[in-house]
Amino acid sequence: MHRDATGYAATGEEASMAALDxxxxxxxxxxxxxxRIVTAAEADPSCALANAWAxxxxxxxxxxxxxxxxxxxxDRAEAAAATEREQLALGSIRAWHAGDTATALALCAESAMRFPRDLVAVKLGQYHALNRGDAPSLLRLPLLAAAANDDxxxxxxxLAFGYEECHRLAEAEGEARRAIELRRDEAWAHHALAHVLLAEDRAEEGIDFLAAVADTWEGRNPFIVTHNWWHQTLFLLDRDRTEEALALYDSRVFALEPSWGQIQAGAVSLLLRLELHGVDVGDRWQKLAPYLATPDQRHIEPFIDLHLVLGLARAGHAETEAVLAGIADRAASAHDATRTAWAEVALPVARALVAFARGDHQGCVRDLSPVLPRLHEIGGSHAQRDLFEQILIASLLRAGRLAQAQRMLALRHALNPRVPMTQRLLARVLAAAGVPEA
Ligand SMILES: [Fe+2]
Structure with a gap:
């Protein structure tokens, strides 16, 4: 048996070890x-990890x-797997394939404890934790592997992203800066630091920081490129620089791999946020809708489905009802590991988003308001899910539900006092309620 760069033994031909690395x-x-891992797996059926990772x-x-x-x-990985590390990887990915992301996550954590140099398991575990809205696991996984990977x-x-999603922002910033010190082009650390700077209302710093490292994203996976640019638009929106954000929609955020659900979610999220800032986005919903309407990316992750249904409804597209019906079907048929997230959170949120897009603000408030404390169950980050909170505030204002709007806006203002849109909305609510200006 050979060893890959982690130092752990692995099945397969010697040439496959380089493919694992x-x-x-x-x-x-x-x-x-x-x-290229797929090519390597095809070339070596005896390598369990290459096949499991493919x-x-x-x-x-x-x-x-x-x-x-x-x-x-x-199937090929199962026939080849011989070591405990391989059994854990295979078991985790097999569970994920079956829809059991709770077991997939638990086995990644087991791997992180037993084989901490294997960071593929930690990364995949973080992916499951993010999709399950499990911030503590997002942090626990890299902590389990931290001592073995200080360099x-x-x-x-x-670690930076895990700390950020647990609202431990100072530690998050420290870890992100350590990662970037070790490697300037660490795009996930750029991303984690962007989350910190957004949470701390440091938009000017965020804009300069992302602009200074954006050259390192060229040619990377389209998800990280478009998502890091999407973060740049969040900073711009937080300072009312809407024209620049709209220009980035066209040039960066929706400029690569338009069929990928994650990239479509970023596009929907940005267009809606621009509209909440009062920007006319022209025919962009109509141009986006045909991509949202394809079925291949539907009903895999509730987070993606909610963006699909929102974008389709906003474009007045006929597929809106089909996506809603599909979410209702997942609510009844999904694996136990995710069924309540689909049934008790994603389904009412989907109905609320369609109501919002159609101007039914009472309906949006009715369906969205009760599930807001459980919104994390649909997955995604705080920054991503904030779109739904912004939509609820818009509906509360339009439906004349001022008391709830004031409560939410006051909290947002306390956390991020320099955001002009929050200041405007809060002033509007207080004026409507007859409260004199401070
Ligand atoms: Fe993000």
């Missing part, structure tokens, strides 16, 4: 060459096609 770098570094890569596409293609690689920039990037 390359996959770890491609995954953690968001490199666009990541598809299956994982297909699942990471979050498409029905990807799910179908993963099965054959999982590894990616570990610090993963």
């Amino acid at each position: 390359a996959f770890a770098e491609d995954l953690l570094g968001y490199r666009s060459e990541i598809g 299956a994982a890569l297909w699942l990471l596409t979050e498409t029905r096609k990807g799910h179908a293609r993963a099965g054959r690689f999982l 590894v920039p990616w570990l610090h990037g993963m």
Whole structure:
């Protein structure tokens, strides 16, 4: 048996060890060459990890096609798996394929404890934690592997995001800066620091920071490129620089891989936020809708589905009802690990978003307001889910529900006092309620 760069033994031919090392770098570094693990898996059926990771890569596409293609690689990995590390990887990815993301996450954590140098398991575990809205696990996973990886920039990037989602912002910033010190092009650490600067109302710093490192994203995986540019638009919106944000929609945020659900979610999110800032986005909903209407990326992750249904409804597209019906079907048929998230959170939120898009603000408030404390269950980050909170505030204002709007806006203002839109909305609510200006 040979060993890959982690030092742990792995099945497969000697040449496959380099392919395993390359996959770890491609995954953690968001490199666009990541598809080469599939070629390596095809070339060496005796390598359990290459085949398990090829299956994982297909699942990471979050498409029905990807799910179908993963099965054959999982079967080959199962026939080859011999070590405990391989059994854990295979068991986790097999559970993920079956829809049991709770078990997938638990096995990644087990791997992080037993084989901490294997950062592929930590990264995939963070992916499940993010999709399950499990911020404590997002932090726990890299902490389990921290002692064995003090010199590894990616570990610090993963820690930074885990700390940020747990609202431990000072530690998050420290870890992100440590990662970038070790490796200037650590795109996930750039991303984590962007989250920190957004949470701390430091938009000017955020704009300068992202602009200074954006050259390192060229040619990377389209998700990280478009998502980091999306973060730049959040800073711009927080300072009312809407024209620049709209220009970035066209040039960066929706300029790569338009069929990918994650990229569509970013596009929908940005267009809606621009509209909440009073910007006329022209025919962009109509141009976006045909991409949202394709079925391959539907009903895999509730987070994606909610953006699809919002964008389709906003464009007045006929597929809106089909996506809603599909979410209702997932609410009844999804694996136990995610069924309540689909049934008790995603379904009412989807109905609320369609109501919002159609101007039914009482309906939006009725369906969205009660599930707001459980919104994390649909997955995504705080910054991403904030769109839904902004939509609820807009509906509360339009429906004349001023007391609830004031409560939410006052909290937002306390956390981020320099955001002009929050200041404007809060002033409007107080004026409508007859409260004299401070
Ligand atoms: Fe993000």
